[in-house]
Amino acid sequence: MGYLQENRGGLEKNMVYIAILGYGTVGSGVLEVIRKNCPGIAVRAGEKIEVKKILDIRDFPESPDKDLLTKNADEVFEDSEISIIVETIGGSRIAYEFTKRALKMGKHVVTSNKEIVAAYGPELLELAAQNGVSYLFEASVGGGIPIIRPLSGCLAANEINAITGILNGTTNYILTQMKREGKDFSEALKEAQQKGYAEADPTADIEGHDACRKIAILSSIAYNEFIDYRQIHTEGISSISLADMQYAEAMDSTVKLIGLSVKTGDKIFARVSPAIVSKKNPISNVDDVFNAIVVKGNAVGETMFYGRGAGKLPTASAVAADVIDIVKHRGVCRSHTWTVGPGDNMIDHRDFECRYFIRLKTGGSHEAESAVEDIFKRVAWVRPAVPFENEIGFVTGVYTERQLEKLLKEAEASEGIEKTLSIIRLLDDGQ
Amino acid sequence: MGYLQENRGGLEKNMVYIAILGYGTVGSGVLEVIRKNCPGIAVRAGEKIEVKKILDIRDFPESPDKDLLTKNADEVFEDSEISIIVETIGGSRIAYEFTKRALKMGKHVVTSNKEIVAAYGPELLELAAQNGVSYLFEASVGGGIPIIRPLSGCLAANEINAITGILNGTTNYILTQMKREGKDFSEALKEAQQKGYAEADPTADIEGHDACRKIAILSSIAYNEFIDYRQIHTEGISSISLADMQYAEAMDSTVKLIGLSVKTGDKIFARVSPAIVSKKNPISNVDDVFNAIVVKGNAVGETMFYGRGAGKLPTASAVAADVIDIVKHRGVCRSHTWTVGPGDNMIDHRDFECRYFIRLKTGGSHEAESAVEDIFKRVAWVRPAVPFENEIGFVTGVYTERQLEKLLKEAEASEGIEKTLSIIRLLDDGQ
Numbered sequence: 001m002g003y004l005q006e007n008r009g010g011l012e013k014n015m016v017y018i019a020i021l022g023y024g025t026v027g028s029g030v031l032e033v034i035r036k037n038c039p040g041i042a043v044r045a046g047e048k049i050e051v052k053k054i055l056d057i058r059d060f061p062e063s064p065d066k067d068l069l070t071k072n073a074d075e076v077f078e079d080s081e082i083s084i085i086v087e088t089i090g091g092s093r094i095a096y097e098f099t100k101r102a103l104k105m106g107k108h109v110v111t112s113n114k115e116i117v118a119a120y121g122p123e124l125l126e127l128a129a130q131n132g133v134s135y136l137f138e139a140s141v142g143g144g145i146p147i148i149r150p151l152s153g154c155l156a157a158n159e160i161n162a163i164t165g166i167l168n169g170t171t172n173y174i175l176t177q178m179k180r181e182g183k184d185f186s187e188a189l190k191e192a193q194q195k196g197y198a199e200a201d202p203t204a205d206i207e208g209h210d211a212c213r214k215i216a217i218l219s220s221i222a223y224n225e226f227i228d229y230r231q232i233h234t235e236g237i238s239s240i241s242l243a244d245m246q247y248a249e250a251m252d253s254t255v256k257l258i259g260l261s262v263k264t265g266d267k268i269f270a271r272v273s274p275a276i277v278s279k280k281n282p283i284s285n286v287d288d289v290f291n292a293i294v295v296k297g298n299a300v301g302e303t304m305f306y307g308r309g310a311g312k313l314p315t316a317s318a319v320a321a322d323v324i325d326i327v328k329h330r331g332v333c334r335s336h337t338w339t340v341g342p343g344d345n346m347i348d349h350r351d352f353e354c355r356y357f358i359r360l361k362t363g364g365s366h367e368a369e370s371a372v373e374d375i376f377k378r379v380a381w382v383r384p385a386v387p388f389e390n391e392i393g394f395v396t397g398v399y400t401e402r403q404l405e406k407l408l409k410e411a412e413a414s415e416g417i418e419k420t421l422s423i424i425r426l427l428d429d430g431q
Numbered sequence: 432m433g434y435l436q437e438n439r440g441g442l443e444k445n446m447v448y449i450a451i452l453g454y455g456t457v458g459s460g461v462l463e464v465i466r467k468n469c470p471g472i473a474v475r476a477g478e479k480i481e482v483k484k485i486l487d488i489r490d491f492p493e494s495p496d497k498d499l500l501t502k503n504a505d506e507v508f509e510d511s512e513i514s515i516i517v518e519t520i521g522g523s524r525i526a527y528e529f530t531k532r533a534l535k536m537g538k539h540v541v542t543s544n545k546e547i548v549a550a551y552g553p554e555l556l557e558l559a560a561q562n563g564v565s566y567l568f569e570a571s572v573g574g575g576i577p578i579i580r581p582l583s584g585c586l587a588a589n590e591i592n593a594i595t596g597i598l599n600g601t602t603n604y605i606l607t608q609m610k611r612e613g614k615d616f617s618e619a620l621k622e623a624q625q626k627g628y629a630e631a632d633p634t635a636d637i638e639g640h641d642a643c644r645k646i647a648i649l650s651s652i653a654y655n656e657f658i659d660y661r662q663i664h665t666e667g668i669s670s671i672s673l674a675d676m677q678y679a680e681a682m683d684s685t686v687k688l689i690g691l692s693v694k695t696g697d698k699i700f701a702r703v704s705p706a707i708v709s710k711k712n713p714i715s716n717v718d719d720v721f722n723a724i725v726v727k728g729n730a731v732g733e734t735m736f737y738g739r740g741a742g743k744l745p746t747a748s749a750v751a752a753d754v755i756d757i758v759k760h761r762g763v764c765r766s767h768t769w770t771v772g773p774g775d776n777m778i779d780h781r782d783f784e785c786r787y788f789i790r791l792k793t794g795g796s797h798e799a800e801s802a803v804e805d806i807f808k809r810v811a812w813v814r815p816a817v818p819f820e821n822e823i824g825f826v827t828g829v830y831t832e833r834q835l836e837k838l839l840k841e842a843e844a845s846e847g848i849e850k851t852l853s854i855i856r857l858l859d860d861g862q
Contacts, residue, residue, distance in 0.1 A: 154577030
């Protein structure tokens with residue numbers, strides 16, 4: 001650790017020096033937060049924290065911080081006074097190499113990079129442990145919302161049974177605009193891009209890949225074993241229509257992109273998909289770019305964590321908290337450990353049971369309704385305030401996806417039914 | 432520390448022994464949680480944790496745990512193998528003495544006792560620090576909701592500007608029953624008592640004393656200085672009527688008992704009182720016995736923590752998490768420190784500005800309305816769906832309480848106005 005006890009080369013004593021890799025939105029936010037809240041941070045950390053170097057390959061000739069900026073990685077890694085590295089580069093290639101290099105050199109690493117944590121978490125945590133340093137990533141899920149530490153620490157006396165979350169602000173903003181303003185998906189996406197809430201290439205957000213990495217990280221912490229995000233069935237929101245929203249409204253519910261994981265015995269189920277959420281569920285009221293995570297433990301019951309899931313300062317708040325945590329508990333390795341199991345700990349998504357909302361295109365609705373009742377037995381019809389012509393909507397009983405697929409094939413082959421328009425899962429109580 | 436490294440008298444090695452003081456609801460819950468979730472707790476704590484003794488002056492002849500029970504305090508305090516004391520006695524007399532005794536003997540203390548923390552926090556934290564042990568109290572606020580640790584750790588990079596909370600489940604249950612079922616206060620209270628949500632003597636809950644201690648504890652942590660609960664203006668909910676609820680509904684709002692604190696420059700304002708909360712505020716949807724705490728930081732923005740604020744297992748979950756935290760970080764003192772200031776850090780509640788909902792009893796409403804508009808200038812009239820005879824309701828502009836008092840006196844002296852029926856503060860955005 002590079003905690004200095006005396007003056008050296010003009011640097012202050014009792015000062016912790018850190019470096020930031022990547023001077024983008026989050027990286028510059030970390031600098032801003034650490035500077036702005038310097039006195040309070042020093043009180044809580046027990047020592048003053050200062051950013052000594054910022055590594056970025058780009059030029060920032062106008063930056064007031066250009067004295068800190070360097071393009072030379074050696075200047076950062078070889079500086080023995082820098083004991084903590086903040087990795088806010090994003091992406092997984094260079095960030096991965098730099099993280100390994102830092103940990104091997106006995107420097108703590110703090111990151112907001114969910115891609116790296118989800119892909120290389122076990123390896124990097126192991127490397128951190130070997131080198132007696134911490135690898136912390138509170139900012140990788142839920143932006144500024146405290147969730148990683150509450151999950152691993154405050155709820156440590158619980159067996160966690162389930163996690164349900166709105167984990168992506170971009171898609172939640174789009175769905176909120178669709179619901180509130182009646183904009184269709186592509187219009188709402190365009191607006192989100194104009195406002196800076198969605199990237200030029202929005203795939204990672206709208207197809208659920210971002211939420212998938214986040215539920216993988218949360219589940220790995222909650223269940224004490226590594227959940228590989230590549231094994232999580234993931235669907236995005238691009239197929240959600242305004243009609244779906246109106247049916248949801250008729251069910252006193254709303255459509256949300258939900259990251260979900262459930263522990264059943266020794267097995268874990270995880271999924272990212274749109275879901276119909278009852279307005280009685282507090283998560284249904286989480287709108288715009290806000291995120292919320294509901295954790296269900298066997299002692300605490302349900303707890304919810306809510307706040308800004310992204311953005312410069314909220315994310316920087318979480319990164320800086322990890323830095324403070326390391327300084328406050330120097331000498332104690334603060335990392336988690338993730339056991340990598342044999343890889344068969346996941347329940348296949350086709351074997352997981354839930355109820356479904358189904359919309360079918362019909363020739364004439366009476367005939368179709370009879371067919372549906374014959375096939376699905378118990379159905380709850382959903383009738384929007386303004387009915388849609390030539391279609392029917394209903395909620396099924398509880399089925400696995402394999403069972404549903406079979407029943408739907410049967411339905412589609414029935415007289416009066418032309419095709420399936422939508423299948424959206426219901427988020428039931430207890431999930 | 433009493434961490435055992437080898438077998439002694441049949442006790443296991445690598446085992447941490449704890450004692451529970453008080454075998455009531457929370458105390459027996461702690462035993463239950465630690466036993467039930469033993470394997471997971473051992474993984475997260477790094478060591479097995481076992482309850483070695485339970486101190487209670489009562490007899491429990493039927494208890495399956497009677498081997499652990501003792502009435503002799505010396506048996507607990509003199510046992511060098513017991514390194515952590517869980518204080519769940521409640522009240523402030525014996526619990527205070529026992530806490531001091533434990534800390535002086537170098538034993539860590541974990542408590543759910545908000546009375547002691549609010550009254551003797553600075554002294555006990557100081558005593559813990561002197562003896563190199565921890566005094567932790569996550570369970571003292573918000574039951575099972577992780578809030579103390581997130582506030583002191585996860586949001587450590589923020590200057591906290593405000594805390595707003597529904598901190599008492601009993602009153603929230605009563606208010607929810609009044610709103611939802613149209614029961615009046617005394618009927619709803621009676622039902623809460625029957626269901627075990629309210630005590631036979633419900634004063635501490637319904638008069639806001641419980642919420643007052645909790646906002647004092649949260650504020651002390653958030654602002655890094657001790658906030659004395661005796662300096663917090665506190666009002667309960669016993670004067671809230673069904674009519675008030677109907678006016679709130681007409682404002683698309685709801686009445687909640689709100690614990691509030693705000694930092695303005697170097698000064699702190701704190702208050703417990705009923706407040707009218709807009710349904711746009713996520714805290715307004717927190718119903719029944721649930722609690723929620725909204726923390727506003729200068730980097731993170733608003734974050735909300737939600738869950739069961741009381742109850743056997745949720746509270747035990749928080750107590751056990753503190754125990755695990757101590758075991759995990761042995762050797763590191765985990766306590767907070769609370770600076771006791773000169774005592775003039777609080778803003779007088781009569782000097783704090785907000786808007787108010789006012790109900791007045793009138794002779795004839797037209798005359799009264801003119802008088803109100805003359806006196807208050809800008810008012811927003813509130814008209815419930817079913818109007819009440821001979822009264823008017825309105826929302827004022829922003830005033831201090833001193834200003835309001837003067838204006839109300841003027842109004843009461845006006846022709847057509849008989850008396851003031853209700854004054855309820857509005858919880859405005861940013862509080």
